[in-house]
Amino acid sequence: MGWLIFLAIVAALVAWGISIYNRLVNLRNGFKNAFAQIDVQLTRRHDLIPNLVEAVKGYMKHERETLEEVISARNRAVEGLKDASAHPEDPDAIRELSGAESQLSGALGRLFALAEAYPDLKANQNVMHLQEELSSTENRVAFARQAFNDAVMVYNNTRENFPNNFIAGYFNFRPAEFLKIESEDKRKVPTVAF
Amino acid sequence: MDFFDRQADARSRSRWLLAGFAVATTGVALAVAFVVAVLARAFAGDYAAVAEASPDRSTFVLSAMATAAFIGLASLGRLKDLGRGGGAVARGMGGERVDGLESDLLKRRLHNVVEEMAIAAGVPVPEVYVLENEPGINAFAAGLSIPDAAVAVTRGSLERLGRAELQGVIAHEFSHILNGDMRMNARLMGYVFGLVAVNTAGRLMLQGLGSGRVRSGSGRGAGVVAALAFAGFAIMLLGAIGVFAARILQAAVSRQRERLADAAAVQFTRNPAGLATALKRMADSPLSSYVRSARKEEIGHMLFASGRRSLSGLLATHPPLAERIRALDPRWKPFLNKMGFPH
Numbered sequence: 068m069g070w071l072i073f074l075a076i077v078a079a080l081v082a083w084g085i086s087i088y089n090r091l092v093n094l095r096n097g098f099k100n101a102f103a104q105i106d107v108q109l110t111r112r113h114d115l116i117p118n119l120v121e122a123v124k125g126y127m128k129h130e131r132e133t134l135e136e137v138i139s140a141r142n143r144a145v146e147g148l149k150d151a152s153a154h155p156e157d158p159d160a161i162r163e164l165s166g167a168e169s170q171l172s173g174a175l176g177r178l179f180a181l182a183e184a185y186p187d188l189k190a191n192q193n194v195m196h197l198q199e200e201l202s203s204t205e206n207r208v209a210f211a212r213q214a215f216n217d218a219v220m221v222y223n224n225t226r227e228n229f230p231n232n233f234i235a236g237y238f239n240f241r242p243a244e245f246l247k248i249e250s251e252d253k254r255k256v257p258t259v260a261f
Numbered sequence: 262m263d264f265f266d267r268q269a270d271a272r273s274r275s276r277w278l279l280a281g282f283a284v285a286t287t288g289v290a291l292a293v294a295f296v297v298a299v300l301a302r303a304f305a306g307d308y309a310a311v312a313e314a315s316p317d318r319s320t321f322v323l324s325a326m327a328t329a330a331f332i333g334l335a336s337l338g339r340l341k342d343l344g345r346g347g348g349a350v351a352r353g354m355g356g357e358r359v360d361g362l363e364s365d366l367l368k369r370r371l372h373n374v375v376e377e378m379a380i381a382a383g384v385p386v387p388e389v390y391v392l393e394n395e396p397g398i399n400a401f402a403a404g405l406s407i408p409d410a411a412v413a414v415t416r417g418s419l420e421r422l423g424r425a426e427l428q429g430v431i432a433h434e435f436s437h438i439l440n441g442d443m444r445m446n447a448r449l450m451g452y453v454f455g456l457v458a459v460n461t462a463g464r465l466m467l468q469g470l471g472s473g474r475v476r477s478g479s480g481r482g483a484g485v486v487a488a489l490a491f492a493g494f495a496i497m498l499l500g501a502i503g504v505f506a507a508r509i510l511q512a513a514v515s516r517q518r519e520r521l522a523d524a525a526a527v528q529f530t531r532n533p534a535g536l537a538t539a540l541k542r543m544a545d546s547p548l549s550s551y552v553r554s555a556r557k558e559e560i561g562h563m564l565f566a567s568g569r570r571s572l573s574g575l576l577a578t579h580p581p582l583a584e585r586i587r588a589l590d591p592r593w594k595p596f597l598n599k600m601g602f603p604h
Binding site for chain 2 (some may be wrong): 214
């Protein structure tokens with residue numbers, strides 16, 4: 068009788084462990100899937116930038132440095148995206164991508180700030196279209212990022228909760244990283260001159 | 262109240278109103294059944310029962326079920342009528358399809374904004390239409406379910422709203438799609454239609470008697486005619502009361518769904534200023550949400566802002582603009598631009 072009860076308890080514990088394991092797997096697949104949506108939108112962003120640079124090059128002859136900066140930031144972001152979309156569960160890859168995209172946002176922000184000084188450029192239909200597509204893509208990235216970060220938060224919470232943390236530790240479920248894209252200009256403390 | 266509280270509040274208020282709607286409809290069905298059941302006794306020759314208003318129990322149950330089925334069927338027919346897909350409704354209003362590949366920058370922007378909101382709300386991209394002949398600022402969502410939903414926007418909105426404002430308007434329409442407001446409204450319209458049918462049935466009974474199709478002969482026959490006339494009048498009156506109450510409740514539900522959609526729009530965009538500015542543009546230029554189309558009554562409850570000149574009070578489908586703006590920006594003061602120019 069005694070060993071029957073013991074067996075039942077062991078079976079219940081194993082079933083519980085399996086259900087926790089399965090939940091963790093589902094949540095991990097959930098945020099990986101949410102990353103796919105970001106991947107689509109970031110790729111769109113990266114594809115638009117060479118077109119934009121091509122379109123403004125003729126007008127902004129004296130801003131070569133800024134244009135080159137945009138292109139190199141874009142190329143770094145393309146590399147970062149390749150690594151991150153192969154392994155969305157790798158915190159280092161996501162952090163790398165966050166950095167690259169933030170730098171790209173900063174470079175683009177400077178480009179648009181400079182473009183204010185060129186009225187012909189702002190009136191150019193092609194440039195207006197590209198600018199609209201870029202701001203739309205940026206919004207899409209922001210909304211897709213929100214879904215990804217929500218999924219990451221649910222996964223991380225589940226992973227860290229007791230007693231899930233034992234299962235997560237044993238089967239090596241690593242903490243996932245939020246994707247943050249902020250242009251460095253926004254983070255900079257404003258300089259105040261007295 | 263933040264936007265989550267406002268949504269919860271609007272949801273619970275509309276639940277209460279829907280319960281009231283159900284009570285009103287059931288009440289009419291029961292009352293009609295009561296009249297019919299009393300009448301049944303009169304036909305059986307038991308006039309004392311009529312005087313005491315004591316109904317025949319089994320007839321009462323049967324005719325209550327019959328009346329409920331009658332209202333239900335009438336509403337089902339209406340629902341089927343409205344369920345021809347959001348795109349069809351938009352085309353019926355004179356909408357032209359936008360597929361996002363246009364060279365027109367404004368249309369391109371509209372399609373982009375809709376796609377962005379679809380990502381934010383996590384639903385497939387609905388069909389997008391522009392009402393080219395409408396200079397006012399307005400928009401609507403149509404379609405009874407998420408897969409066949411459509412969003413239509415007036416030409417005036419494209420030209421007079423900025424990107425963030427347009428985003429607020431589109432997010433508002435997305436909330437209607439997500440919350441199933443079109444389906445709910447179609448169902449309510451169906452019940453109102455069923456009650457109108459009850460009212461009509463009573464009137465037809467009276468007219469039939471008046472035109473002398475029911476011959477009055479012996480004393481018993483005269484009694485039957487009087488009973489029928491009374492029943493017809495009672496059914497007509499009950500139907501009318503039901504329609505009146507249902508219309509008021511339907512409008513009240515619609516106003517709560519608008520509040521819900523405004524609050525949800527802020528949740529999707531996280532930018533109350535966009536939606537608020539769009540509403541202010543309407544508030545500051547009279548008639549600017551006015552819709553020309555003759556078919557606006559059909560879609561009145563789906564519009565972004567009331568398409569009629571001025572309809573406040575119990576039957577208004579939308580809360581007053583000032584109230585909607587103050588929910589987003591409590592410090593706003595109306596400034597009516599007499600010339601009708603947007604500020």
